Amino acid sequence: MGAAMKTILVTGATSGIGLEASVQLATQGHRVVMVGRDEQKTLRGVDEVKRRASSGSVEFLLCDFAVQASVRALAAAYRAKYDRLDVLVNNAGAVFLERGVTEDGLENTFALNHLGYFLLTNLLLDLLVKSAPARIVVVASGSHYKGTMDLENLGYEKGGFTAMGAYERSKLANVMMTRSLARRLEGKGVTANALHPGTVATGIWAVAPWWAAPVVAVLKRLFMISPQEGGQTLTYLATSPEVEGKSGLYFTRNQPKACARLAKDDALGEQLWARSAALVKL
């Protein structure tokens, strides 16, 4: 393997910005390990990336990030197959219109969008450190600015669930986790940065109710950027020499930007870390 060729794990690689970033990273000559949850869809994604990037170095693993046992199995499968990890791209995510719980008994949005990232990153942390210089890329969102954090009602067990509230909270948790990771990894040669990809015309909007679908279609056409453009911020943070050594930052359009005031509350960030570690039994 050439010194410049990185081994990059991309979650949520079967569609949207994860798929496009996989194409971009494979085109740059890196080995890309795409993570999907449905085998047939993932195989189609691998074929597409290989074809569009003219690359033979595209592989895959399967995981349902809403299920902790599945995340643990992914980490074990990755370790069994690969002895290094240069870049971890945490990207798999979704919006849930109704409150529901995973088989671990945790609210879907928080479990998938935050705890999925949290558990996988922690299970692969030592491999990243061993592969230093290495990077962790966290796909958060501009929605994190509106996020609230109630450690006593993280999954809206005591009520108050709204789809956007839960999504915003999970994305705020992404930025807080990124900052906590950056503190823990200081001096270890591994950076952690979060990003907003832009408002991107991807499958994430398919969750909109049927009556809103025509409006969403118009918004997508007129106001949203393409998945290719959205993928560029992931790709930039994953491999650009411009971000070498930078850590604990939140990027939009390839520029660091101030994150939410709440996200900068590092004491709260540490409480969230401890609570998350307990919820995933680390």
Ligand SMILES: NC(=O)c1ccc[n+]([C@@H]2O[C@H](COP(=O)([O-])OP(=O)(O)OC[C@H]3O[C@@H](n4cnc5c(N)ncnc54)[C@H](OP(=O)(O)O)[C@@H]3O)[C@@H](O)[C@H]2O)c1
């Ligand atoms: N689109 C936007 O405007 C926007 C803005 C800000 C942030 N983001 C963030 O960008 C990330 C990617 O979203 P996207 O816009 O590219 O949406 P997308 O096209 O719907 O892609 C989401 C990806 O996550 C995967 N995924 C969903 N649930 C999963 C689960 N339980 N286990 C494993 N994988 C799962 C999907 O797999 P399947 O293909 O199997 O469904 C898909 O690969 C998300 O974290 C989202 O919050 C998006």
